[in-house]
Amino acid sequence: MPYGIYGAWMTVDFRLLWFTLVLSVGLSLVILAIFVKDRSWHEYVTLFFAVATIMFLLILLALRLFFDHSIIVTRDFFRLR
Numbered sequence: 001m002p003y004g005i006y007g008a009w010m011t012v013d014f015r016l017l018w019f020t021l022v023l024s025v026g027l028s029l030v031i032l033a034i035f036v037k038d039r040s041w042h043e044y045v046t047l048f049f050a051v052a053t054i055m056f057l058l059i060l061l062a063l064r065l066f067f068d069h070s071i072i073v074t075r076d077f078f079r080l081r
Helices: 014-035 039-066
Strands: 006-012 071-081
Touching: 014 039
Parallel strands: none
Antiparallel strands: 006 071
16 A cells, blocks of 8 residues: 555535535424423524534535535545656
8 A cells, every 4th residue: 555645636625515504403403493482592593503413414414415416526646747
């Protein structure tokens, strides 16, 4: 196995990233509005960040596995040294 320093050209699909972020935030707000009642404000904030992060990761996984599309794509991989 050759050792060395490698580099890569990577692209980010900002439209898909923005869509994924908005979708995860929206779904998190809906889930909290339906299932969480009578909590303190800091519990709402903590639950929102937790659910939004989980939703974001699930959407990324679904995009990669079922639709074969990723937000970050490696376009070229090359050896530097």
